[in-house]
Amino acid sequence: MTTDPFETALVTAALSLAAEKGWGQFGVQDAARAADLSETEARRRFSCKTGIALALGRMADDAALTDEAGYGSTRERLFDLLMRRLDVFQAHRPGVRALLKAMPFDPPMVLALGAATLQSMRQIAQAAGINASGLTGMARASALTAIWTATFHTWEKDDSPDMGRTMAALDQALDKAGRWGLFTSSNTAQDEDTGLPDLPDDTLADTNWPSGTTA
Template identity: 55%
Template sequence: MDNDQFDDALLRSAMERAALYGWRRLTVVDAARDAGLSLDVARKRFPFKANILLTLGRLADEAALVDDGSTGTPREKLFDLLMRRIDVFQQYRAGVRAALRALPFDPPLALLLGGATVESMKWMLSAAGLEVGGLAGALRVQALLGAWTVTLRAWDKDDSMDMGTTMATLDKALDKALRFSALPGSKTAGAAEGIGGLDGHDFSTDPSVDLPLEPSA
């Protein structure tokens, strides 16, 4: 079993235990034992319980960033990128929702993951052909973070098979986050969209509804 297979097995076991017993009662040791995994390797690969969620974030980013040759505007690319991240969450839905419920009671974890979410949003913007440096880039990151938070809140409540409510929420959130005019710093030739602001939304992460995630590198 290579490292990727080990991580996947432990993550799946951990999410199943979180769904059954809650995030706060979950331990890496229990997850490893349930999956029949070596405890010494688990200690090396997952030294802290937070690494479970960080691994989930890495897998979500990697899935989003796979180059499938698709083209489109920055907005269209961002929609696809963020929905791919949601698709990974959906595979572990019950466990992820258990973690969401626990975050308000674990401020250090929420803070750690909040910073990781910012890095993930930078990856998504860069993949869509938008600059993330400087003041303009920082505003883009915060606007996309707001759109992600609103979308994740909708996903948490969306029990439909096709995630129609989630997609509609993301579509609307991106409309609010994107200004339909050329912005300096776009790396996509002819791009006519850039990140603007989210009217009426708080750009800070809300640990009670958001699951911040780790960048893929």
């Protein structure tokens, strides 16, 4: 995965504007002007600000997946990958929080981000060594999305500079997921034969981006 410099600059400018004015108080062209980018190119790439929010997710994926998380247990790799992803949101915290406040008023953006997050979690799972293919893989990706969402809820309220509460919440969620078999290696016969047990509805959390409170 390769970070697009144009997208990065536009997203950064948009989140700065969101922190200053609120997510609903500027447009794609405003962000392009603030970043000293071509407004024509910005309009071509992004028909609306939902595209900017999706680009933020791609930036987070790039940060998580640029280097292989090849050391430690599956659980340790997942922790590292998800924290790398969170680091991107932390770097733009005021703007991301402004985006989250606006989400309840934009259901199409919520749906788009929910679908994108599920795909991101499939990639994270694969990078950690978890089989995310087929129906069993989709169940694992959904469980990992729930972990991300629960952790993101905590991050939104965690004002500590070291994200201590957030890391603790992620630890607890991964412990719970481990008891349900999420960390089965993609290379084991057991994974091929048995798959992941069904998770109770309240085992972790909702699997979509939170409305008004995951990126």
